[in-house]
Amino acid sequence: MANDLPGGAQKLIDAHPDVWKAYEQLGEACAETGPLDAKTRRLVKLALAIGRGSEGAVHSHARRAAGDGISAAELEHVAVLAIPTLGLPRSVAALTWIRDITEG
Numbered sequence: 001m002a003n004d005l006p007g008g009a010q011k012l013i014d015a016h017p018d019v020w021k022a023y024e025q026l027g028e029a030c031a032e033t034g035p036l037d038a039k040t041r042r043l044v045k046l047a048l049a050i051g052r053g054s055e056g057a058v059h060s061h062a063r064r065a066a067g068d069g070i071s072a073a074e075l076e077h078v079a080v081l082a083i084p085t086l087g088l089p090r091s092v093a094a095l096t097w098i099r100d101i102t103e104g
Helices: 007-015 017-032 038-052 055-067 072-081 088-102
Strands: none
Touching: 007 017, 038 055, 038 072, 038 088, 055 072, 055 088, 072 088
């Protein structure tokens, strides 16, 4: 997972590997504590990144989801579902960020 991170995060990992390890363990505990399957968790994380408006996080979650076999159509559907809640501009931005990964 650490190999997919931008330079700033990698610098944190290099300087504070114990913090990174604890952070990864927290993520694993959060994932395993509930009833959602892995695919649903991936799509939810993508939705959260879209809601946050973070291009880097959308790229990261779209990349991971695609690597897990989630289709481009499924990823784009998450962005379309955001239209009534987050607005058209945020959703269109998310679509372009997802397509950076799926078409890039």
